[in-house]
Amino acid sequence: MSDIDSEQDELMGLLMAIAHEDRQAFQRLYQRISGRMFGLCLKLASQRDLAEEAVQDAFVQIWHNAGEYHNERGAPLSWMLTIARYRTLDIMRNRKSRPTSGDAHLERVADEREGPLDESLRIAGSAELRGCLDELSETQRDSILLSYYRGFTHDELSEALSSPIGTVKSWIRRGLMALKRCLER
Amino acid sequence: MKRTPERIEALAAEYVLGSLHGAARRRFERWMMESVRIRQEVWFWEEKLGHLGTRIEEEQPPASVWAGIERRLWPQVDKAGGAEAANEGAGRWFWPSWSILATAAALVLAVVLLQHPEPGVDDHLSGAIVQADVTDPLWLVSQSVLDRQLKLRPVAATAAQQGKDYELWIVPEDGQPLSLGVIPVGDTYRVTLDDEARKLLSNSRTLAISLEPVGGSPTGQPTGPILHVAKLYRL
Helix, strand or coil: CHHHHHHHHHHHHHHHHHHCCCHHHHHHHHHHHHHHHHHHHHHHHCCHHHHHHHHHHHHHHHHHHHHHCCHHHCCHHHHHHHHHHHHHHHHHHHHCCCCCCHHHHHHHHHHHHHCHHHHHHHHCCCHHHHHHHHHCCHHHHHHHHHHHHHCCCHHHHHHHCCCCHHHHHHHHHHHHHHHHHHHHC | CCCCHHHHHHHHHHHHHCCCCHHHHHHHHHHHHHCHHHHHHHHHHHHHHHHHHCCCCCCCCCHHHHHHHHHHHCHHHCHHHHHHHHHHCCCCCHHHHHHHHHHHCCCCCCCCCCCCCCCCCCCCEEEEECCCCCCCCCEEEEEECCCCEEEEEECCCCCCCCCEEEEEEECCCCCCCEEEEEECCCCCEEEECCHHHHHHHHHHCEEEEEEEECCCCCCCCCCCCEEEEEECEEC
16 A cells, blocks of 8 residues: 555656656656556557557646646546546547457457456456445446446447447446445445 | 536546547536536546556557657657757756766676777777676677677677566767667677767767666666666777
8 A cells, every 4th residue: 555655656746847847757757657558548449559649649748737637636647547548539539440340349348258357357446446346237347347448439338248229328327326326435 | 408416427427437429528528627516526537437547457668659759749859959959958867877877886897908900990999898797798899880880799698687688778978878779699789870870989989788678678768777888999
């Protein structure tokens, strides 16, 4: 826990320095988090060139917006990863492209549900979030995690989970609200 | 669309999750700009769901990503403006770490004169990369103007530790080090120097070797410890 705290303190210090245009701090920040950021973008996009573009865009944004970071926006690392995640989703949607389609696509999703997704879930984030995700139904949890990690649209989820789009939408919406009630407890 | 608390709550969650897109996403972004309350709702989810993103397996981006960031933020530091520009801003930070590492290293850095010039060849640089507790030099270095090649011949050098590579750098008198690539294990490493590299090396006559992730530095600048610094002699 203290490791995590001290890392967040360090990242916070770097962000403050970057807000004063400290390029050395910026390069240190890149060295500290670019691996995690690229890992996240790559997982989301499944395309290296797209993930590379997103990381570049995110760091340019971080340089310009470091001064806008504040506590309410979560831990510094989450804030920066969120920037990269939104950017990845934007580029994905602009390109409207997917690396795989049809049956191959479905197969990959099915694999994810059995393996890496569960693994991600086990090691992901705070115990609080994990505990609350565990309280959701399996379909709610899967649709939320597939949206988060894979950036699936409602259409793609509907195809991947072989369920009508209205059903998928309601899994997500109800799942998120149940998650919030749990997190607020 | 009416901004009821229930609707805001639901849309904020979907916005952060990414399942809200197209016109609905843009409309919600406008709502965010107009209301602190809505932004706070979004931040709640960014903070909570952010935990999902922090434990994903790391993957180092290629060096071109950092180079691209620098190019976009500080285009004047790029290439042509070169050494001077780099030394004014981003470049300066690098030097303290070089000098500290070079002097504090447990390795004693020394240079010995090893080769005699071939007759009639000007500006022939030569030297060796040595280590105090190893009798033989680790690598012999020679540069000849004729074929514009720098040669690094391993003598007592051993492979880098598992998951690491040695990377060779020209350390210019001013500005950022210039990578000459990853040194392969066991073979003589030959690298052809372009005009810029030859000029930098001719002025500073200084090479360095750093320990980097496999495939070389992900940033285009040394990221690992500087293991050796060697000054070449002009023969």
